[in-house]
Structure formats: structure tokens, C-alpha cells
Amino acid sequence: MLVRVCPGADPDAVRHSLEALGLWVTRYDERGGETVLFRVGPHSRRVEPEAVRRLPGVAGIAEPPSPHPLVDRHPASVEVGGVPIGAGAPPVLMAGPCAVESPEQIDRAAARVAAAGAAFLRGGAFKPRSSPYSFEGWGTRALGWLSEAARRHGLRVVTEALSEADVDAVAEHADLVQIGSRNMQNMALLRRAASCGRPILLKRGMAAGIRDWLLAAEHLLAHGAPAVVFCERGIRGFDESTRNLLDLGAVALLAEVHRLPVVVDPSHALGRRDLIRPLARAALAAGAHGLLVETHDAPEGALSDAPQALPPEEFAALASEVTASGRAGAAR
Amino acid sequence: MLVRVCPGADPDAVRHSLEALGLWVTRYDERGGETVLFRVGPHSRRVEPEAVRRLPGVAGIAEPPSPHPLVDRHPASVEVGGVPIGAGAPPVLMAGPCAVESPEQIDRAAARVAAAGAAFLRGGAFKPRSSPYSFEGWGTRALGWLSEAARRHGLRVVTEALSEADVDAVAEHADLVQIGSRNMQNMALLRRAASCGRPILLKRGMAAGIRDWLLAAEHLLAHGAPAVVFCERGIRGFDESTRNLLDLGAVALLAEVHRLPVVVDPSHALGRRDLIRPLARAALAAGAHGLLVETHDAPEGALSDAPQALPPEEFAALASEVTASGRAGAAR
């Protein structure tokens, strides 16, 4: 925002009023003129523009048009398969194995996560892998195993679409179609997924600024997506003791300032099984509306990501915390 | 850690056992030999070395000596001016203005933060500023104003030492001597501060890895510091809507895995007044043992950092959450 000072008003007094509102400002003096402007810095507190315009000494304010008008109008809470996600709703738990490995494996997982209070079953049919020689998922038939297991245990399905060619098959089986972090700016996939009719879980890219993330959602909404749920899963950091850097400031910003539904994936964020629980708690405390967690009945036999999958007892403990926090919220 | 496989054992079986423990591993085969080794990756779950050594098929394990043996032996909880900080203690609140501006200002702040439940009064006598033309603090005399205000209201003092030459004066007035993030690797200051007899609050540098941070603490302990309290305040990020990137994964790692006392400064982390509260909650949920928060009686007249100082009513609300969380913890 730019703030123009009234001719004759004291610019320093205007500066103090702006700072007292929580705004970081820089002063611009017009060359050879009298006009004084303040530019409000990017990490200032959100304020109502009219509150600034009415300050003594302020002649006018100017803002650029929002680059993401549809995101700005997106509701703070959405329903996905009948489950509310977002402001005012209890935290939603989405859980399951990294990959759908067999009908039996995913059915056991579904039974277990449903009993623990999860609303969504996760599991990859198509796995994006850094190496072309890693297990890449069982593909379309795994979608069937996944959705049958979910229906059988009263769960909704969230799973990733990797290819434009698979979007329809994924949409047929999933309540929530996931766009992975590697594809956050895959515009062709965004466009294709937007038109499949399902709400989208949009994971943040590892180098994506907040604006990039919101603009990717704008792509989805502009091409017809009914709703977007954001998912923070860690961005590129520089410390190897935690694989990625979980940016809970971004989560708070989306939840509290932009008023958008946002969940957190603490499993991929750090890669460390021993820190999933504290980070899951922190995510909810920062304002996240749900969690996406990897759990496996028998990590020693998992086909992918075994070290970060929570074993059953650790998952149960996490899930009971999440449901207790939901009840506590409802009681307030 | 390196894990040597028994000659004749099945390396794949050993791999599965290691992954089931939550360890990421890479296999090394000795050239022209039979020896198979696994290297445990850096973001693996912490395990007892003996648990690995006793796995079937494991012939031996090797670890490098810790680069920070004194930090490894540091207690999980310390007492500073009679106030416990760390594992098992209720969360500690350290609060006050960015800078000590006058005897009256700091006394009002002390009264207010004491009433809200803070145990420590913060306030800068020496301010490190990016610009040489910004207010740099009132120096030594501000130390007196600060400590008198604190004593009068039953608070302890935490304040920063910027120069080797000022360490003794700071130590005379402070219960906890702060090393700022710009000085985390200022070895001369670390050495000087280590010998002043006071515990040290060690803020993380903006580009410091966890190992760098622990090694800075090792410098302090090796030169005689009685105790170190770590403070995360945001590292360098790439998104301008939050000034820095608050790394709560690092906080969880220090609190849960390294078992060290760690507090969080949510004021400097984001620079956004509207996100201090959710991030403060998240910090405690991630395992932080306390908070360092900026608050000012009249932000519109503050000499520095006004936009990020919490006004009295917002601070009071935050403080009552912290004290409630402390009572809840005690009741458990």
C-alpha cells in the first residue's frame, strides 16, 4: 500500500500513526515537489485500508489490484465429501500409508485410521520419485483398492494425480485430488485438475513464495476448481538434520490473515519420525485445520518412505491428541 | 552412524530392520571385498546406538566423536535467577520493550509484564542496528534503569551484550546475558561472555545450521559459561510476507532430541504483529520452554521496532495463554 500525506500535514506524525497500527513504512519524497508518500512494507500487519485512509494527515491510499481475486473470495471453510475443513471446523485428520501396496494392506490401514478418528484415507497410487528406479506405485488399479477400502470404513479419499492423463481416473476415486509439491507450478496439470470437478489439495512447492502458492490456486479456481485446500509440507532449508523446513509462519498467514483452509503434512516436512508429534501439535496451534500423516502397519516391510511412517501405536497416540483438540475446540 | 553387516548376513534384511527403526540408510559395498556398510542419514530418528548394534546381522557400529561434548552433557533444565527454564518447568515468559528508553518507560513496562505473569524483563541498552543512523540504545545507564525496574517488580533481567567491552557491565545488571543472532559466531564475544559468570541466552544466527548453533554453545561452555539457553528467532527465508522463517523443527529437535533448554522469540521472527500469538502458541506446542516477546506501552512513540511491539491488551491476552498452559502442564 502507498499512503499519500496531506499537503501541510506532519509526515512524522503520520509515520508514528502508521507504525502504531503495526505497519513498517518507508518514506518517499517527490523530487522538486512537496508530495510525501509512505510505502507500507510487505511483512506489516494486515489492516483495513479504510482505517489507514481515515488517519489524520492521510490524503489518500493506493493499492495494486490483487493478483488473485478468486483466492481472495475463497471461503475460509469448505466441505469435502461432507467433511468440513477450515475455520470453525474441528481439525481433520488425513492418514494412511505412503503408497497403496495391496488391497489387504490398504484395507488394514483404512480400518486402523478410521478407528483412530481419521476422516480421510491417504495412499499413493502414482508416486513421484526422485529416482526412476524407485517404486512408482501400482497405478490405476491401486485407485480401486484405495477407494474400496475407504468406503468400507467410512473414510473419504485423498490421493495424488501426477499426470494429466490420470486426472479423470483419480477424480473418479478421490474426494480430494492432490497436486504434489513438485507439480505446484505444473500449469498443464493444474488446468486439467481444475476441470475434473473435485476440490484440490494443493501442496506448496519447495521454493514457492506465498504469492506463488496463492497464484497456483488462482490458476485452479480460474479454470473451474470448486475449492482448494492448501497443504504446507516443508520448503527447502539448509540444515540436514531436518530434511525440509516446515514453515508454520506461512500456515498462520494463510489461516489467520488470508482466511483459507490449510493443512500440514508433518511426515514429509522433517523426515524424522521422532518429531512428527511435536510438529503436528505446533501446526494445529499455528492455526492449521488438519494434518496429513503417513502411517504403516508394518514399516519394516513398506515399499517406500518406511523411516518416516508412524507405526500403529505412535499414530494412535497422535490421532487421539487431534481428536481431543477437536472436542476441546467444540466445547469452547 | 555407520553400520557394518555381519559377513554372511543378508544386507537387505538389515536394511529393513534399520528402516523400521526410523533410520534412512545408504548402502556402501567395499570394492573387491565382501564388506557391506550402511550409513545412517542425517535426518533419521534418534536411536540408542546399542539398539542398532544388537540388531540381527549387525557386526559393529561406528560413530564420529561428538563435536560438542559439553553441550551433550548440558542439563535439560537450568535455573536462572531462581527461575527454572527447560524440560519439566512451566513455560517462562520474557517480555518488555525493544529498547530501554527512559526510567519511567521501563518501569511502566516492568509493572505491566510482571502483572501479566512474566518472569523476566527484556529491554535493550545496546541495540545492534543495521543502519549506523538508527537509535543504538542509551548504553550503560540504561542497564541501571532496567535492573532497577526489574528488581522493583520482582523480575529477572535478560539483555544483550554487543561488545566485549560491555560484557562486565551487562553481567552486573542481567541474570541472563543475551548474545544476539548477528553475534552467534562472534568468537571473541562468546569467549568474553562465557567468563562473566552468568548463564547465556544464545540466539541462533540467521544462516546457522543446528550444528553451528550447538558449536557456538560449546564455545561458551568450553570457556566457562555456567549454562546456555537457546533462542530461535527466525532464519533467513525467501518470502517477504514474513520477514524471517521461524524454524520450529529446530526447536523441537533441541527440546525433544538434544534435551536442551530452548525459547522462541516470535516478535523478531515474522515482524508481523498479527501473527505473534499463533506462532507463540505453536512454539510452545513444538516444545519450546519459553517465549521472548516485545511489548510497548505506547507503540506510537517507540524509538525502535514499533510495528512489531505488542500493545498492552494484546500482550496481556498472550501472557494469560502462556500462564494457563503452564498451569495445565502442572496439573497433568
Add this chain to the structure above:
Amino acid sequence: MLVRVCPGADPDAVRHSLEALGLWVTRYDERGGETVLFRVGPHSRRVEPEAVRRLPGVAGIAEPPSPHPLVDRHPASVEVGGVPIGAGAPPVLMAGPCAVESPEQIDRAAARVAAAGAAFLRGGAFKPRSSPYSFEGWGTRALGWLSEAARRHGLRVVTEALSEADVDAVAEHADLVQIGSRNMQNMALLRRAASCGRPILLKRGMAAGIRDWLLAAEHLLAHGAPAVVFCERGIRGFDESTRNLLDLGAVALLAEVHRLPVVVDPSHALGRRDLIRPLARAALAAGAHGLLVETHDAPEGALSDAPQALPPEEFAALASEVTASGRAGAAR
């Protein structure tokens, strides 16, 4: 690499020999045993494994299998449309406008860059844009305009494929099919592009480590791509005065250590027109085998990225430096 010390040999002497070779090492002592191992750190100089194995006191060495065996066997130089790119070849210049705007515009650009010594014409038919409301290119028909202009002026074509659905059309018109940085880990597109029969220009993702980049190339080669030319275009940095961070260390690493063909895009790297020339020179000095540069006949009317397009006279000056450096190389 892991280095096992001979029983009875002096580990410190082995350490000194390893360090003298340019290797950073960490010592591991087996618990309750005699075995001493050194792990060679990641930013060590490349050495022949046999040179290490033959050092006095070394009992054996172990390395993990390469995760990218096809990349390791990729030639240091490739021919694309008859133009050699890579070690030993003169630097190749790829130039043209950001977007193909009209048959006339691209023909004028082709005439101009051909006259200046470029071997490839660049120009986007499909443009990945952060905003869904920006100009996204004229699509398939622009491919025809582009390839006709190129043929008319004796140039090869490099242009980006954004969607799996467009790969065949792009391959029909392009000598070198570009995968953009946003799609570096779009596995479905990589797989599809790999089978189109054309060599691929693989831009580095903004958060991609070297290993991620090489693994993306491994995906291409494993699915049939005849050759890969790497392109560094700046990664995510934290300083806004240069839009991205051009990583010439990575370029030197690919060119000198991995012996792979690599070019640099200085236009997208910094976003600053006034620094394109010094960075272009630096890229070639670091070992890059060519440049990908945006130039526009009339930047004031460009449909996208006008501020970073070189105007004709500045482009001509850059091109004459590149061709002079090619002749100087040939004369040596």
C-alpha cells in the same frame, strides 16, 4: 566414499594423505573394536577411487552405487541439429524473444540473431506464467511461425513443452525440447518428453539440488531421451536486488567434474538487463558451453518479460563477445 584404515596403520597419517588429496574427512571409530573408517565429505575434490585405495594405510574403500548410471555415461558433448554442444565445442548461442508474438516478429528476431552468430532460435509458444491472467502464448500455431523463421535463417529451434499433450507438436518443430524449471520434477512430462525422440534442454528447478537435477536427467535417459543439455537459470535466493541466484558453482561442477553439456540463461537469472553481459561472460568463464538469452526488437511492445529482454544493440555486443570467445578457444 568410506575409507577403511588397515589394522595397525596410523589413522592420523591416513587422514593427512586424504586431506592432501583435497578430501574433507570425518573419522569413525567402531565401538568396542579396532576398525577406523573415514567418511569423505560431500564437497571434496573429485578423485579416482583407485588413487585412494592405493594410499599407504588404506585397507579398502566403499562407495554407494551411483543413483544415475545413465547420466554418468552421458557424453561430455552432444550434437543437436548438427550443432555440437559441450566440452571441446565453441560456445553456442541460443537467442530470441521471450514469446513468439507473430510471424513477423519472430522472423525479424531470427534474422537478427542469426546475423549476430546465434545457432539456435528461442521463443515460447506455450508460456508458463505465475498468473492465470498473463499472456500464455499463441500455442501450436506459434510453433509453425517459430520453426519457419528458424529454417529461413539457418537456425535450429529450442522451445518449451508445457503439457504432455503438446510434446509431439513441440518435437515436430524443435531441435531441442525445453523442460522449464517449474517442471523439472514433473515426472509425467519428463517421461513423455523422453520418448519424443529429441534431445532435451533440462532447466534446473529453483529448489533443486545437483543430485535432484541429475536424477531428473536420469528419468529422461531411462525413458529413452537421446541426450540432455542442462541449463542453469538461477535458483531461489533471498536478495531482492537480483531476482534469483545464479549458481555458477553448479555450472562448473557439471562442466568440469561431471563432464556434462551445460548452458546458462542469464536473462531469467537476475531479471536485470544491466547485469546480463557480465553474468554471461562469467558463465562461459565458469565452463558453460553456451548461453540462452532473451532479446526483443522492440522491448517497449513485448507481450511478456520486456524489462529483461536485451534490445538489439546490447544483444549484438554480447553476441560478438561470445563468437570472439569461440574463435579464441579454437585458436588455442
Add this chain to the structure above:
Amino acid sequence: MLVRVCPGADPDAVRHSLEALGLWVTRYDERGGETVLFRVGPHSRRVEPEAVRRLPGVAGIAEPPSPHPLVDRHPASVEVGGVPIGAGAPPVLMAGPCAVESPEQIDRAAARVAAAGAAFLRGGAFKPRSSPYSFEGWGTRALGWLSEAARRHGLRVVTEALSEADVDAVAEHADLVQIGSRNMQNMALLRRAASCGRPILLKRGMAAGIRDWLLAAEHLLAHGAPAVVFCERGIRGFDESTRNLLDLGAVALLAEVHRLPVVVDPSHALGRRDLIRPLARAALAAGAHGLLVETHDAPEGALSDAPQALPPEEFAALASEVTASGRAGAAR
């Protein structure tokens, strides 16, 4: 910069003129008013403000005052001990071992680097080390060994001051006093070093933006430093195959846009001995005015940083390239 559009002028025409100059702009429309402003983005090409003010349709321009007026007036070239460094001068070579280890070692090094064409001898008397258990230098007496060796072989001295207490001793022996990257924002040391009378070599901090770096220089100049030579040595990156990320965009920016003397340390940047030469070439091509290089007569016996020290023959080859490039520059 803010650009105010004349009432009645076509804002789109003004936008095109600004973009054609190489400026990235964002449009701001005043609420309920007619005023249109453009904000010029941070990675725009540098232009003369008057050139913008004279564009058709521009009513006025406004800029914030520079936060570093003394840096803005700093000459593009300075003399240190009679050696010119900066624009117009041949590239200067500063070389020597990581640490001063003995009178004999530093004398041999001095003889060798002088013969190769270096103008400055480097070598640490005080070494900042991440671990308190590493060799920290021989201190004050090493300063004498260093300066005697330099004088004997016609070299100037550059060496680091770590502590406020050592500044005077360092200044007595050094022609150029180095502030290390860990201390770039150690304000007490900057102030103390500024008043020692010697020019300062200011290494960039690992998380320092360009503005932070220039402001650190402003601190030096505001407290009396006669001159500052900037030194880029790699910032924090995320890829472990190169230890740090050498930011040659920043070097070009300082040399070409800010017109300040800047040198590059390729030894610390990557940590890889095999990439020092290509990066040194690239640094000079990007506009650097000199190089700071580590070389050791017998790396296998070095007390610190052995793996990154160039052995004599590799250093000689690098030095002859630098001196040749100096002669080529002079001949032009």
C-alpha cells in the same frame, strides 16, 4: 522509485516506456481518486532518475533517501599500501595459507606468491573456528611473522581481526584489515576497526542481503574507516556438493551498478579445490577486481583447511592466468 502519472496521461503508455527502460513496475491506483502511481521493482536495471522524470506522461518521481550515503560516495577504486584495487586497476591477487603456522612456513609462502605475481600476502593469526577445539591461530606473534615475510618479499598484508582487543595489533601489521563473514554484523568490531586508520576488507555474511552488506560498510565509513574493499565468499546454499553458494550476481551488482571495489574468495566459497580455478575466472569475468586465494606449500601438513588449499603448481597456474588477464586489460 515511485512514478506518478500525469493526470490525463495514458498509464499503459507510461508502463510501456518504463518497461522499455528495463524497469519492472507495479501499478497502484488511488482509491476514489484519479492518481495513478507505478512502483519500480527491486531487480530493475539501474537508470538515471532524471531519465524517468522526463518520460512523457510522468508527473513526478519519488525515492527514499539512500540508507548508505557514504557508501554511495565511496570511490570505485582505492589504493591500499600503494596498490590500486577497483575499477580501472588490474586484478589484484591476495594469496597465502589459511593460517600463519611458523616464521618459516609464511616466509616460504610469501616468496612463492610474490614470485607468482600476488600483491598481498594473506594468512590468519587469529582464526575463527566453528569448534572451540580446533587450532585458533598463534595470535599476536604470528602477526609479526606475517608482516616480516611480506615486507621481505615486497608484499602487502591482509589479515583478519577477530576481537576488538586485537584491532590495534592487527592494524600495526596489516595494510588491509579483514572483517570475516561471521562478524559482518558485529557492530562493536566494525566500529573499533573503523577507527584504526586502515582500509577494511569486508567479507559478506552468509545470510546477508546486499543492503545489509552495504549498511555494514556504512557503519565502517560513518565511524571513520578510510576505505572499504568488499569480498564475496559464498552465502548459505542448500546443496552439499558445493559448501557455499558463490553469488557472482552480487559481485556484478557491486562492481557494475554500485561501482565499488570488490574481490572474490573462491577458496572458501565452494570448499572444492577442483573448482577454484573456473570460479576464479568467472569472478573476474563478472567484474571482480581481485581474488583472495588459499595456497599452502605442503597441504598434507597444514594445520587448518588443508583440503581447500591450492598446492604450489595449481596456484602458479591460477596466478599466471590472473596476471595475463591484467596485462590483457592494460593492453586494451
